[in-house]
Amino acid sequence: xxxxxxxxxxxxxxxxxxxxxxxxxxxxxxxxxxxxxxxxxxxxxxxxxxxxxxxxxxxxxxxxxxxxxxxxxxxxxxxxxxxxxxxxxxxxxxxxxxxxxxxxxxxxxxxxxxxxxxxxxxxxxxxxxxxxxxxxxxxxxxxxxxxxxxxxxxxxxxxxxxxxxxxxxxxxxxxxxxxxxxxxxxxxxxxxxxxxxxxxxxxxxxxxxxxxxxxxxxxxxxxxxxxxxxxxxxxxxxxxxxxxxxxxxxxxxxxxxxxxxxxxxxxxxxxxxx
Numbered sequence: 001x002x003x004x005x006x007x008x009x010x011x012x013x014x015x016x017x018x019x020x021x022x023x024x025x026x027x028x029x030x031x032x033x034x035x036x037x038x039x040x041x042x043x044x045x046x047x048x049x050x051x052x053x054x055x056x057x058x059x060x061x062x063x064x065x066x067x068x069x070x071x072x073x074x075x076x077x078x079x080x081x082x083x084x085x086x087x088x089x090x091x092x093x094x095x096x097x098x099x100x101x102x103x104x105x106x107x108x109x110x111x112x113x114x115x116x117x118x119x120x121x122x123x124x125x126x127x128x129x130x131x132x133x134x135x136x137x138x139x140x141x142x143x144x145x146x147x148x149x150x151x152x153x154x155x156x157x158x159x160x161x162x163x164x165x166x167x168x169x170x171x172x173x174x175x176x177x178x179x180x181x182x183x184x185x186x187x188x189x190x191x192x193x194x195x196x197x198x199x200x201x202x203x204x205x206x207x208x209x210x211x212x213x214x215x216x217x218x219x220x221x222x223x224x225x226x227x228x229x230x231x232x233x234x235x236x237x238x239x240x241x242x243x244x245x246x247x248x249x250x251x252x253x254x255x256x257x258x259x260x261x262x263x264x265x266x267x268x269x270x271x272x273x274x
Contacts (some may be wrong), residue, residue: 031053043237046079050235051256054204055083057239057270061252063087063174067161069119069187070179072098072136074105074112080175081111087174090164094118094156094180095128098135113168118180119191120158121145139181141214160190173200182210187222195228201264204235208254218250221257229270230259240272 043049063084068077071091080089090113093108094098097205106112114120118140129151130138137147144151165171173194178187184205194200203225207218222232222245233242234249234255242260260268 009022021116036209042255044255046076048237049256050075050237050239051204052079054235054236054271055079058175058202058267060082060270061174061267065173065175066090066169067119067176069161069172069177070094070181071102071114072179073101077102077106077112077176080177081106081109082259087111090115090168090170091163092117092119094126094140094158095135095138095154096131096156097130097132097154098134098138101135115164116157118156118158118187119161119164119178119190120183121160121192123159123163124157126156126158127153130154137181139183139210141182141210143181143210143213145213146209161187162191162193165191165194171199174202176200176203178203178205180210182207182216183217184213184221184226185214188221193233198229198261198263201261201267203230203259205257205259206255207257209252212252217244218257219247225259229262231262232259233273234258236273240268240271241273242268259274 022215046052064087066080066084066087066089068080068089068091071077071093074091077089077091080087088111091102092115093102094117096116103114106114126140128138128140129142129144130153131147131149131151133149135148137143178184180187188195191200205221207221211217225232233240237260240258258271260271
């Protein structure tokens with residue numbers, strides 16, 4: 001009886017909001033939107049969206065090599081350095097102006113290896129859309145339609161993950177974090193050799209509206225990673241919600257997904273949303 005009553009009230013509320021009868025309808029729509037955003041974890045705060053919890057959950061494993069693709073000012077890299085006291089964090093920042101800020105934040109840390117390049121699928125010079133007022137949204141993808149701010153085009157260098165690993169003698173990566181505003185597939189293709197050799201245990205990647213302009217679906221990322229033997233799921237506040245891809249997941253909101261190698265089912269179990 002209670003379920004039926006709740007169902008009737010929900011139907012009436014939806015119909016009322018749809019009629020657009022003024023401020024009350026607007027408040028109902030805003031409330032419903034907030035509920036949906038909370039349920040989908042549309043949250044970019046590392047302290048509450050599951051990113052910090054993910055790092056803490058990985059502390060039980062011997063993490064020694066972390067790669068941060070799209071380090072920005074170093075907030076995530078600082079969290080990783082604190083979580084893994086024996087790890088070296090290789091932090092890549094493509095925008096020269098932002099790299100200077102990263103260097104100020106982490107340059108004195110002997111376990112932070114700062115690289116003034118971006119990661120992509122080849123060694124190249126590219127143009128980046130740099131947002132001085134919000135460095136977190138700079139991208140090689142044209143995303144000006146998404147954000148109400150000014151962008152400046154700057155020249156920058158990129159390299160592939162495989163080339164960097166060969167040069168630095170890296171044969172295994174415990175955690176690869178990718179936040180490159182729509183260019184995630186390029187970064188992953190640049191690690192093709194490491195991925196095919198099962199040398200990366202955990203990958204955290206972002207998915208959002210930049211993917212629209214990059215013409216990259218969540219489905220594309222799932223297929224790429226599952227093709228290399230990874231289980232993929234959305235990062236939630238209490239862990240990773242591993243699941244198969246479904247077209248209804250394609251909301252271009254994100255923010256974070258996690259992929260775990262099939263060889264590391266112990267890690268997958270530790271990260272599982274419970």
